Amino acid sequence: MADPTKSPPLTRPSVIAAHSLIKQYIHYTPVLTNQTLTDLASTPQSPSDLEDTQWAGQTPARPRIRLWFKCENLQKVGAFKVRGAFHALTRLMAEPGWEEDGGRHRGVVTHSSGNHAQALALAARTMGIPAFIVMPSISTPSKIVATKGYGAKVIHSGSTSVERERVVEEVIIETGARLIPPYDHPDIILGQGTLGIEMQEQVERMIAAGEDGWQEKCSYAGKAGGGGKRKAKGLDAIIAPCGGGGMLSGTALSCEGTGIAVFGAEPEFEGADDCKRGLEAGKRVETVRTLTIADGLRTPVGAYPWTVIHDRKLVKAMFSVTEEQIKKAMRLVMERMKMVVEPSAVVGLAVALFNEDFRRIVESEGGEEGWDLGLVISGGNVSVEAMGKMFEVSQKEIERQEAKVGQDGKELAENVAG
Amino acid sequence: MADPTKSPPLTRPSVIAAHSLIKQYIHYTPVLTNQTLTDLASTPQSPSDLEDTQWAGQTPARPRIRLWFKCENLQKVGAFKVRGAFHALTRLMAEPGWEEDGGRHRGVVTHSSGNHAQALALAARTMGIPAFIVMPSISTPSKIVATKGYGAKVIHSGSTSVERERVVEEVIIETGARLIPPYDHPDIILGQGTLGIEMQEQVERMIAAGEDGWQEKCSYAGKAGGGGKRKAKGLDAIIAPCGGGGMLSGTALSCEGTGIAVFGAEPEFEGADDCKRGLEAGKRVETVRTLTIADGLRTPVGAYPWTVIHDRKLVKAMFSVTEEQIKKAMRLVMERMKMVVEPSAVVGLAVALFNEDFRRIVESEGGEEGWDLGLVISGGNVSVEAMGKMFEVSQKEIERQEAKVGQDGKELAENVAG
Known part of the structure; x- marks a missing residue:
């Protein structure tokens, strides 16, 4: 971070x-x-x-x-999340020493089951650096597919925040990737x-x-x-x-x-x-x-x-x-x-x-x-x-409406026929 | 017509x-x-x-x-249907004798359970003339509600074309309304x-x-x-x-x-x-x-x-x-x-x-x-x-995808951990 x-x-x-x-x-x-x-x-x-x-x-x-x-x-x-992701990443890349310390190869990491995951994946791909996204195994499959679609490496975790943060820590130790949090950062x-x-x-x-x-x-x-x-x-x-x-x-x-x-x-x-x-x-x-x-x-x-x-x-x-x-x-x-x-x-x-x-x-x-x-x-x-x-669940509402319309319609039909 | x-x-x-x-x-x-x-x-x-x-x-x-x-x-x-409805209605209103024969009070009629119903209702309301819309009783309630919302008089009929056309004939005899068909007319x-x-x-x-x-x-x-x-x-x-x-x-x-x-x-x-x-x-x-x-x-x-x-x-x-x-x-x-x-x-x-x-x-x-x-x-x-x-019905597809993602995710996780 x-x-x-x-x-x-x-x-x-x-x-x-x-x-x-x-x-x-x-x-x-x-x-x-x-x-x-x-x-x-x-x-x-x-x-x-x-x-x-x-x-x-x-x-x-x-x-x-x-x-x-x-x-x-x-x-x-x-979603709006790309705004924060691009800004935080751009600012990180401008940090003195980032390039020299191999930041471009080490990449970035975050945990998100939502739009921030895809946003960071896209931002990282655009800048040509790797992104590791920690997502709970129970995440919506389409979101996992989309995140991978943007070229990120998706790593699964448990769904509590403690479990997710532990996996993020592991990725950081393993890869040297820098954390881009989803919201709690001034750059975001x-x-x-x-x-x-x-x-x-x-x-x-x-x-x-x-x-x-x-x-x-x-x-x-x-x-x-x-x-x-x-x-x-x-x-x-x-x-x-x-x-x-x-x-x-x-x-x-x-x-x-x-x-x-x-x-x-x-x-x-x-x-x-x-x-x-x-x-x-x-x-x-x-x-x-x-x-x-x-x-x-x-x-x-x-x-x-x-x-x-x-x-x-x-x-x-x-x-x-x-x-x-x-x-x-x-x-x-x-x-x-x-x-x-x-x-x-x-x-x-x-x-x-x-x-x-x-x-x-x-x-x-x-x-x-x-x-x-x-x-x-x-x-x-x-x-x-x-x-x-x-x-x-709104099927009941439809039926209620159906009954009502049927009645009004009948009245009108009678009006015309009369 | x-x-x-x-x-x-x-x-x-x-x-x-x-x-x-x-x-x-x-x-x-x-x-x-x-x-x-x-x-x-x-x-x-x-x-x-x-x-x-x-x-x-x-x-x-x-x-x-x-x-x-x-x-x-x-x-x-x-839907595009307003284009034909406005054109057909405008042309009808320009017909010699339409105004003098009381066309403005007699109004227009059509049968439609779809977008033409609402389109003609809107066109007629815009021109300040009455619209009678014959709709099968089994039409989607929301479409009936919407058509009425545009100020048309909705008249119910059976759902076969013979039944619908019979009701249209009745309306024409009763009111003198002119037919605006949904598609089979050069003006439409x-x-x-x-x-x-x-x-x-x-x-x-x-x-x-x-x-x-x-x-x-x-x-x-x-x-x-x-x-x-x-x-x-x-x-x-x-x-x-x-x-x-x-x-x-x-x-x-x-x-x-x-x-x-x-x-x-x-x-x-x-x-x-x-x-x-x-x-x-x-x-x-x-x-x-x-x-x-x-x-x-x-x-x-x-x-x-x-x-x-x-x-x-x-x-x-x-x-x-x-x-x-x-x-x-x-x-x-x-x-x-x-x-x-x-x-x-x-x-x-x-x-x-x-x-x-x-x-x-x-x-x-x-x-x-x-x-x-x-x-x-x-x-x-x-x-x-x-x-x-x-x-x-696509729930099965979700599960298939879920299984696939789980596997890919595991591989990636192993890559990172290793």
Whole structure:
């Protein structure tokens, strides 16, 4: 691992510098909009939607939200993780003595069962150096195949973090490879934050070009041009998913001093909302055992990300959502935007659509004009089988709908026949 | 139904005229490329891939193919069908006497359980006239809900074509609504063909802008610029799916006189390859009963499309693919391009990847330089439940892969430990 104390300071200019280091290696992923989802976000939930929630019986919030989706599912290897991997590797290679000490032959190592594995494999292959990836034997076979596909040497381990770290140690002793951790390192944080810089540029450009499609409905351009309260035409806020917190803290750094509020989103299932709970308690939660379907967000937030999120207060608030809300958001993105996303990628959208605490903030702070809200669609690595499993339980819902439609249809048929 | 004999002639200029009539109502959908799929298309199949096919034991073709995806899954209502619906409706409304005879109040009617239902519903709502859609009671509930969502009156019928047409007749008698058929009408054909015009423009523009990403690998730009055999930088061929044949014949018209070869793709399951069989026999196959998963392609080719495809020979050849090949192509688009597509949308890709007859044509006609091949991704309307069902049988495949990976992993682990 590169010495973290020698990393650039955790600031917005360092994120911008990271971007210039890595942009040749990554995709400048598109920012997309979707009218159906923007309309849905701007429609109050019904009282019945709130029935089984902590907001039961309360008046639903009436926020106005324009959604901007930063599509890192279309990034190389299908996830934002390449940003941090390329940045950390580039920085490691620039370390004095790395080349002379045979760093190019010794390679790099990490443990990951997820997108970081493929990201580091690709980064290492691009730079022509070997990568050793320690993956639990129980990892999804398609992820193992993909990681090998990028030329990495995959080494199996047990699935606990102790077992995985032991194997990593063995590889380091054996090969001299250097560790590139998945999130808990300043170089990784700065790399992930580059998506925030791109997103800010893109949304400003798209609004200026009239590509938001909202002028007519909201007299948006008019207001901004007419000296309204908006200081600039760009994002008001970003919601980013939070697992280890590398990407959330990087995004927060990318927004420091811009006036853009950054929020974090977590699953609440089996305590996966560790960052939210940590902020409430004023102390980082260091272990989590959850099997949330948002498998990229099962990790507790790391020490370096925590300094940005908690100590420096660069994340305004954390929100959590249920497994059902994640599935609903996933269905909407797949069926309406026709885009394949992994469950972890839509927790931010789920917050925007379903979390009344968040929606009230937008209502009160955004007012009539509302908010331009950026959502980080963090990845798209999900097999068609996994998708199928996720939605197979909804058969009952289909039948319920079928019964309902049958009835309406009959009425209409009678109307016409009469 | 507007009198088909008064439609514009079935020519490329008529398709261009149709485009100028409808372009304000539809999305100019993107053309996307994907390196992984392009590489796969340009890699010979392995002898084992061909084992259980009609090409068993033969040398696999070595075509060079650059793929260009016209993404009509991102079209309004999620499918190309809005093109024909808007064109047919616009033309009907321009018919002398339509307004005076109360056409605006009488509305339009069609029978469809698929994307044409939603397309006509949207077109009618946009024009502010009523739409009656006859749908079999057994239609997918989500499609019925969506059609109603566009403000149409849905009337249920039995599922045979006789039963459906009887209900349509009743609606016409009752309401005076005019029929807008799903594919067998010149106005529909010309409307669908507009996607071919856009695709030609887009690919030329993208190649000129260097967005094909192939210059380096193929010295493509160099060759073209250096007076090679290519006459223009654009598409060499298009493969379009064929159900009723409206879109295939429209696409063929859009390419008439351009030198771009047009091919059709069908499922072969239970005789769904009626157009291919018809061409072989020199006679249109008028009835088909198939339950191919490519549910948009279950219809036999219509009489008007047949005149373009067969009589005028504007479609160079038809190819068919198996259900398994359709599923493989669907998996590739979903997992690699991160795009949601319906099974009907990927039959063209399946031909490009798996049909050796087609691949040999590319090898022999495209030679070293290969072909720029356009694929019409015709729609993206598939529920997450349907996706799940489609891929649930592949569990065995997962286990097979799991076993294989376990073994490879062990070998690697031993390499590292040793």
